[in-house]
Amino acid sequence: MPHNTLNLKNIEMEHEHSHGLECGCGCGASHSHTSTRGVSLALIGTLAGGVLLLNSFIAPIFYGSESSIVELSAMIGAALMALPIIVHAFKSIAKGSMHMDELVALAVLAAFAFGEYREAGVISFFMLLSELMETRTALGARAAIESLIRLTxxxxxxxxxxxxxxxxxxxxxxxxxxxxxxxxxxxxxxxxxxxxxxxxxxxxxxxxxxxxxxxxxxxxxxxxxxxxxxxxxxxxxxxxDTTLGKVQSLIMQAEKTRIPIMRIIDQYVSWYIPTILMIAAVALFFTKEFDRFIAILVVSCPCALILATPTAMVAAISAAARLGVLIKNVADLEIAGKLTAMVFDKTGTLTTGRLYVTKLEPAEGIEPADLLRTAASAETLSRHPAGQALIMLAKEANVSLIEPENFEEVPGKGVKAVVEGNEILIGRESFLKENNIDMSSITDPSLHEEQGFSALYVASGDKCIGWVGMQDKTRSEARQAVSELQEAGIKRITMLTGDRKDVAGRVAAELGCTDYKAHCLPHDKLDIVKNIRSQGHSVAVIGDGINDAPALAEGDLGIAMGAAGSDVAINSASIALMNNDLKRLPFLVKLSRKTRLVINMNLIFGSLFIVIGVILALAGYLKSTWAAPLHFVGSIIVIFNSARLVRFGEYLEPHTEESAAGKE
The missing domain is CATH 2.70.150.10 (Calcium-transporting ATPase, cytoplasmic transduction domain A)
Structure with missing residues (x-):
């Protein structure tokens, strides 16, 4: 029933306290376990009323159709099941809110007034069963949240x-x-x-x-x-304050938000009920058939229509959360399916954000192993990413290192140390020239930068003995993710970076980006996003949520990568990816479009169900005792159609490479 379906958007579960599910059966509760118990009690009441109603159909065989037992069983059974519906309808009217289930309450009251207890019982039974199924579905859709709460x-x-x-x-x-x-x-x-x-x-x-x-x-x-x-x-x-606590609150926040179609449906509540009442009254006036009046009221209760959107959204949010994609607002999920452009930050998003040694170029007469040993030994006490990359390579190559003496790190320039009695300098070309180092033993340093390397030069004494080329590797899944985004209809994929143009060009070409911009400061990124939007694109900005915060906020959709443990990343973006697996991006786009398809299917089915049902009832082909079971079946079809989304994304293989490195 609608009052339950609307609660799909309104249930709020917290770790200690929860606003429980208020269903038409009158089973309000203040905690999630109390909600479940209330639903179970309502189910028992429904079944008890159903047994008495069934007895009213069987009793004539033993006692005759005129027996008072027959009528008494039907009346008590119908009353047990109808009371919660009627009470809830009156409460809603008293509060000034209309949930459309007032139509059913009116049909049940009319059946009682004319002494049609069996009809009243059948209608109430199937309506309550429908309500309980929807309520159980609502609670089941939050099983993931409850399991998260139990994890701590x-x-x-x-x-x-x-x-x-x-x-x-x-x-x-x-x-x-x-x-x-x-x-x-x-x-x-x-x-x-x-x-x-x-x-x-x-x-x-x-x-x-x-x-x-x-x-x-x-x-x-x-x-x-x-x-x-x-x-x-x-x-x-x-x-x-923990990451898990923020995950819980984000999922609950998303479930309470609404997309435009949900608000539109609510706007039409005020005229929908009077219209249906008018149609039913006209049918009763011209046909004098009371059964048609009841059938129209029952079949026009738009549970399937109202369930169409929230059930699909809850299922989609659950599917996304399972893969570490946290959606703050369901409207953001809708936007994801309309994207035509994506803007990526390079470092830490398309690349690992870690330096790797990709070239060793010793001077003439110097062995590569000696160059590596000297450089890595001098960097042993450094915490700089370049130094760590050298040390990591030395360990992988089983090169023994020597403890340096007189270690000194010059911020932004390089390091000085004494290794085996020799003064070693490591840093950029300008740092070595400041210390009067002879650079004639190596090729032109400017060529190294043009080749896309971050070059560190190593000097022993007053002479350069070689250089080390470093690069930030692209993520292993980045090329596949970009390709899938382009296949999904993303026309423009832009990479922004503060790095040099030659490095940016190499990475952009390697990944298949449509364009790139180097030497970008935060305000430059903001201007570029504005420019792309002005060209008519719907833009998603993907970054780490820290230095990219202005651009994230400017895009139609801001997506923070690797947000686990980062308050800034979680708070600055519309959607937070808890890991750095870029394959989650095409999944997000596909999930959005699949959700929109399921919603449209549900809305079309719900609308046709009501229109055809009302027409059949007006024509006298749909009896009131069949209207309730059909209503039940219609709601279940919508629920199960939406539930398909819960398993969406199971085709994604878990991302394993760099899973630990990506979080650093």
Whole structure:
């Protein structure tokens, strides 16, 4: 029934408190488990009334059709089932709200007034059964939210300064506390690994099914599952401030929002009921057949029509959340299907955001291994990404490193250190020239930059002994994602970056972007997005949600990549992708279009169902006792058609490569 279907958009579940489902059966509740119990009690009442109604059809065989038992069973059974409907209708009218189920209440009252108890009972039974099915569906659609709530344990093992353990309520945790998580435990709060190594299943947050290895210094999230080792975790966020808490609130926020078609339907409530009443009254006046009057009222109750949009949206939100795509407003999901252009930030979005050594070019007389050993040894104490890339390559090549002496890092320029008695300098060309280093032993440094490398030059003593070329690798799935977006009808794919033009051109060509812009500052990105929109495009902006915040806000749709654990990313965009898998973008576009298709199918079916039903009732072909079962069947068809969306996206293979690296 409509009052239940509207509640699909209005149910609010919180961890401790919830505004329960108010169904036509009168089963209001204040907690989700109470809602379920209320629905179960209403089901028992419906079945009891149904048994008495069935008895009124069977009793004439044993007692005769004139027996008072027959009429009494029909009257009591009908009353049991009709009362919740009638009471709810009067409450709605008293509050000044119309949910369209008043039509059914009027039909039931009319049947009682004319002593047609069996008709009243049949109508009430199928209407209540329909309501209960829709209510159960509403609760079932939120099973994912309830499971998220249950993921966070209620207790945590708190470590004191002296190392002793004590079990405390999760609600008592605060930033700075240290908790111990053993294998098989759910992590109770967001935090940073202080001690221990383990594998953690983060599927509930990122949508990635494969475990992620964790070691000291890495971030972990509340509600994820610790699989293998024991870890001591320093709490950074607890309770509603955790990433899981934000995921819960975002899903609930999305379910309470509405797209334009839902608001349009509500606008027509005021004239729909009077129109149906007029049609039913005209039919009764000319035909004098009371059954037609009731049939018109029952079949015109537009449950299927009202269910068309919210059921599809709830199913789509559930499908997206399962893959780590959080949609704040269902209207944003609708926009995703209309996109014609996408604007990507390069670093950290299309690329990994990490530097990798892709070329070693030693000077004449220098071995590549010696160049790597010297450079990596000098960078041993550096935390700069370039230094870390050198150290990583040295470890992969099994090159033994030497502890540097007199290490000094010059911000923005390079490092100085003494390795095996030799003074080593590593940095850009300008840094070495400042220190009077002879660069004649290598080719023209400007050529290295033009080739798309970020070049670091290595000097020993007063002479350059070679250079190291570094590049930020594109994500392994980026080319496929761009190709799928173009196949989906995205006409323009623009890449923006603050990097050099030669680097930007290489990445754009590698991925198949239609155009790119280098040397972009945040305000430049904003101007470019405005310009693309002015050309008539519907634009989505994809970035990390930090330095891209102005452009994200300017686009028709802002999508934050790798938002797990990032408040800025979650809050700055319309849609947050909890991991860095770019294949989620074509999925989002396809999900939007599939949802719109399902909604249109539901709306067409719901409209035809009412029109054909009313015509059949007017013609006398549809009896009132058949109108209620047909209404029930129509609602179920819409619900099951929408439910298909829940499994949408199962074709996506879990993204595994760089899953851990992408979050750094």
């Amino acid at each position: 344990p209620k207790k945590a093992m708190l470590l004191a300064n002296d190392g002793t353990e004590s079990e405390v309520d999760v609600s008592q945790l605060k930033a700075g506390d240290v908790i111990r998580v053993r294998p098989g435990d759910a992590i109770a709060a967001d935090g940073e690994v202080a001690k221990g190594n383990s594998s953690v299943n983060e599927a509930t947050i990122t949508g990635e099914s494969l475990p992620v290895d964790k070691y000291p210094g890495q971030q972990v999230f509340a509600g994820t599952s610790n699989l293998t080792g024991s870890m001591d975790i320093t709490v950074t966020k607890a309770g509603e």
